[in-house]
Amino acid sequence: MDLVFNSEVAEAAEHGAEALQLAPASTEQQIMLLLVLLVPLAGFLLTGLVGRRLGRRPWIISVTAVLISAGIATVMAFGALTADEPMRIGFTLYTWIPAGPIEVAGHIVDLNIEFGFLFDNLTAVMFIVVTWIGALVHIYSIGYMEHDASKWRFFSYLNLFMFSMLLLVMADSYLVIFGAWELVGLSSYLLIGFWYTKRAPALASKKAFLVNRVADHGFLVGIMGVLLLTGTANVLESFAGFEHVDDLVQDVVVGLLFVGAAGKSAQFPFHVWLPDAMEGPTPVSALIHAATMVNAGVYFIARTSPLFATAPETMIAVASIGIFTAILAASIALTQKDIKRVLAYSTLSQLGYMFAALGIGAWMAAIFHLMAHGFTKGLLFLGSGSVIHSVDGEQDMDKMGALYKKIPITHWTFLFAALSLSGIPFFAGFFSKDAILAESFIFGYTPVFVVGIIVAAMTGFYMFRLMGKTFYGKSQVDPEVEPKIHESPRSMTTPLILLAIPTIFMGIVIGTGLFIGGPFFGSSMIAEWLDPIFAPANETMQLHGHEYDLIGIDGGLILASVAVAALGIAVGIWFFGFFGSRTRLDRVDAIAGRNRVTRFLYTASFNKWWFDDLNHLIFFRFGGVVANSVMWFDVKVVDGIVNGVGSATQSVGEGVRHIQTGRVQNYALGIAVGLIVIAALFILMAR
């Protein structure tokens, strides 16, 4: 429904940027926003300090904290989203860094970095995604982490993450965003490496941190660029100043910001850290590495959309990398055996969709997909955790199968999420994915559209490959585990059911005109929410909408995307079965081994296109050689010179010290000889 949104876009563009004015927050609003932020922080500190003494219920503080935070955030969000006028409020807590005067474009400007907050519909949407999924993951973790000895540490980290992520979406200045950006990175690191005594999680957490550091470097330089070019660290204030900057400089600075966003959202070539991050506990994978933190890059680009709109070349790069990541990750997801890795590559693929949407200026479609995917993928991960829990920690899908009768709640919620992710009407993912595909077609980005359609088919296939291998077909569970298979405790199934609700209904509610009295297609609630926010960027890019047309092109696009998704699903089902139906696993092997091309493709996909090996080669082997030669130079040459000066001085002193005998007459002899030499020279010169 593609441009479901476009009529509003055009309308808003006519009104111009003045449609949305920043109003000071009232005292109550300030207190509520601060509470949303500070309650999880308090939960983190309390659980971190006294969690060990809470005995068998260390989750009590942090779950309460996150529920309070979610409650207040919901009140705030609904207040903003249902307001008649689009709302944008902000307030400054204090001046963080009074940096003093700097020169910007020939003027002297006072650079003061404020610690301030911003709340508008975009923040409200993020509030809903972050706090709701966060709260459900907290509750789920009560059951999932039941048997872990140091779960108080787990819950305190989760609260730290909630605080950081909420700070990230509320911050109004680049530097505060950067601080929150690093804090979410830290909590991600801590949680991936939660089982730090095992080797794989410890390495994975380090990998995630290092890859993010590389990207953050670009992000930081980009932020400095914006600071120097506009003379303000405030996100909203920076837009006006940035418009007058040289085109090339705009492209570079925005490109650097994009590097940071690509790192956090695991876009190519930074995508390598996310699949490894699955070594962390499954609730963490759901919350941080699927539903919220990895969306930070998408959020950031949406938040700074007017900056990105000024740099069309960089936008092309964003779209290209996004859609490339989408198909790359989808192709890897086709053959992975680990249930969580399939979902991880699926997350990469869907994030690629979002970046592609951002790159073509379909901001709203990106945020819509962020929401829909957040809930859907959160559900999928929590469901996979429930599956893993039921088969005694096994993650290999080759050792599952026929689970649908034994864990019915997990199965049904998982099925809904798989349908939603595949883009089947009228689940949430259908509306958001279709919005992206349709806008890419209508804005004239045919390659993005074509690849997007292919990825949609692949998505259907790998999701139903996963469904078939896990829930249907013949049971391949270890005979010892078989009798112990059980549905997860209620603390785990309740979040699944609650997440299934938005997964099923969210698209219909906010992606159509059904609940705002407009036409079903052609208007939508989320468009009403977000139009004002993206109006300035759309104005810069001069995007104009069109009227919605069900019989013509739009209907055709919907049909096309649903058809390819259904095709992918059908192929998946044909191979891997559905409920009682037969599986044809031998056929899969036959196709994969048929000739050299298919064998190559299968191996490439299974080995993740060798990106880890490439990185190993570049950074470990080759980088190791470079590092060793630099070290040789440092040790031998630099240190050699310094130490050489020292030891030369020492040995010269050692030799010369014999001259000092302490005997006056030796000294006098020296003087006498010197005198005679000088006299002789004098006489010779005088000749």
Add this chain to the structure above:
Amino acid sequence: MSQSLEAYLVLSVLLFGIGMFGFLAKRNAIAMLMSIELMLNAVNLAIIAFGAFTPEFAARASTFALFVIAVAAAEATVGLAIVIAIYRNRRTPLVDEYASMKE
């Protein structure tokens, strides 16, 4: 008085050489001080001889000679005082025993 400047200078050089040899060769601190006196007086003799043979320098040469005598006297006084002080400490006038400057 001889009419040749060279004769005075040769005498002066001989005296200076004897003094220098005495200073370098003698082990006794007192003898070394005496050698210094000899060198000073050799220089004094040269100054006076130059003054006598070039009349325009005569006054200045006498002044210098007087200075040198005064300095020699002062030097002898201080030098002897130091030697006595060291002798009291070390119970020897022989300078090659005084090797503590090495440290």
